[in-house]
Amino acid sequence: MQPARPAEAPARPEAPPKPPADAPAQPAPLDLLAQLTNRTPPPPSASRTVARRLKIWSPLVLLLAVLLGTVQLVRPLPDPKFVVAGNPYTFTGEAFAMPWPGEGQAAAEVVGVGSLGTYGERKPVPTASVAKVMTAYVILKDHPLKAGEEGERITIDATAAKEAGAQEESRVEVSEGQDYTQFQMLQMLLIPSGNNIARQLARWDAGSEDAFVKKMNEAARELGMDDTTYTDPSGLDASTVSTAVDQVELAREVMKNDALRTIVKMPNADVPGLPDRIYNNNDDLLVTNPGGLGIKTGSSGPAGGALMWAAKRTIEGKERLIVGATMAQRQAGSDDANAHLKVVKERSYKMIKAVQDALVPATVVRKGDVVGHVDDGLGGRTPVVATRDLRAVGWGGLKAQLELTDGGKGIPREAKAGTEVGALAVGTGPGRAQVPVALRKDMAAPGAGAKLTRLG
Structure with a gap:
């Protein structure tokens, strides 16, 4: 046998012929594709730049506009408010001129109407017994009394009984162990102006006179009496000082209290347990002026004559309250406190009478x-x-x-014509005159256009 021939190896593919060295290079397939599909960009121009920017920014601007519009539509609406039309109403007739005292200081107002002005330098001066009005105010604030009520019973202590014998100051003859109602004690405080009663009330209310004086000053701050300082409950101390403007603030407040208002207009009173009838230093002013309402006198060497006063005049069936304060009045060449008291009462009466005569009604709005x-x-x-x-x-x-007010109820955003939406008021304070106001036409809520275009 002949030996087997070895298997022939498979023929190897022939390598592609190499291009000539000087032949151009062939592009890669991706590069070829890019050459077939890409075009040379046109040369830049302003219009093409604008168009390109519009394509880029328009969607963003549109989105922003949608967001802003949505925010505008859902934002809380501003609260409606009133705007008064026209100028203030001026009362006709000769301009009123207050007969001011010519010295010291004074202030007055018609409650619910406005201030009548002030006179003199606004600086703190001694109040004398006018301070007892604040004593009464604090007592009634801590222990309220309604009209006709007598209140708690208060026992006279040894200190008040001893002070009843003091000859150099006003006092009431009380004895240790006696007891009087709160109303009776306020009568003894304000009618004959008992200093010993003021101190007794202070100790009864606060435990000590110093603690009570602190309450007096706190009450003064609450009322806005920033130029007032109390150092004692009776006003005997010359360091208890105030201004006429501050005392008018207090006068307006105390005349809201029926019990106090009843007491300060009493010319005299009989209090069981006292040896004699007590008399008011205001009695001549009350008798001389039918509309007089008190309130409290004060007189001393440092203070001169002082008076916190109130009066009224009824117009069209409604009582109009006038309050004022006159301070630091003196009888020239005299050191007599009673002479100073006479002067302040006479000068105050002239102011009271002038204001009463000057008040007139008018139709402010039809x-x-x-x-x-x-x-x-x-x-x-x-x-x-x-x-x-x-x-x-x-x-x-x-x-x-004039002022338009919603009375704390808020103004509606939409309502029909004729709907009452508030009130028109004239004057100052809670006693001012007012009438309801109504819409003249339908009031619609703000529309989408107004919401979208609002600023701020």
Whole structure:
């Protein structure tokens, strides 16, 4: 046998021929594809730049506009507010001129109408017994009394009984162990102006006179009496000082209390347990002036004559309260406290009488008058009208400021014509005159356009 031949190896493929050295290089397939599909970009121009930027930014701007619009639509709306139309009402007639005292200081006002002005330098001066009004105010604040009530019983201590014999100051003859009602003690405090009664009330209320004086000063701060300092409950100390303006603040407040108002207008009183009837230093002023209401006198060497006073005048069936204070009045060439007291009462009476005579009623606004509008804060304005005549009291030359108020109820955002939405008031304080106001036409809530275009 012949030996087997070895198997032949498979033929190897021939390598492609190499291109000549000077032949151009062939591009890679991806590069070739790019050459076939890409075009040379056109040369740049302003229009093409703008177009390109618009393509990029337009969607962003649109998105931002949508977001801002949504925010504008859902933002809380501003609260509607009233805007008064026109100028203040001026009372006709000759301009009122207060007969001020010519020395010291004075202030006065018609409660619910406004201030009658002030006289003199506003600096603290001794009050003398006018301080007892604050003593009474604090007592009634801590131990309220309604009209006709007598209140708690208070026992006279040894100190008050001993002070009853002091000849150099005003006092009431009481004895240790006696007891009197709170109302009777206030009578003894304010009518004959008992210093020993003021101190007794202070000890009864606060445990000590110093603790009570602290209460007096706290009450003064609460009332805005920033130029007032109390150092004792009776006013005997010359360091107890105030101003006429501050005392008017207190006068207005105390005349709200029925029990105190009853006492201060008493010319005299009989208190069981006292040896004699007690008399008010205001008795001649009360008798001379039918509208006189007290309130409290004070007199001493340091203070001169001082008086916190009140009076009234009834106009169109309504009582108008006048309050004032006159301080640091003196009888020239005299050191007699009673002479100073006589002067301050005479000068105060002239002011009281002048104000009473000057007060006149007037129709400030007539029913149906447009008195302002509701501003919805987004450009919408709805007029409001008075639902009836607004009658007020003033004096010649007084410029009466008008105010629209919602009475704490809030102004609606939409309502029908004729809906009462608040009140028109004239004057100052809780006693001022006012009438309801109503919408003259329908008031619509702000629309989408107003919400979208609002600023701020």
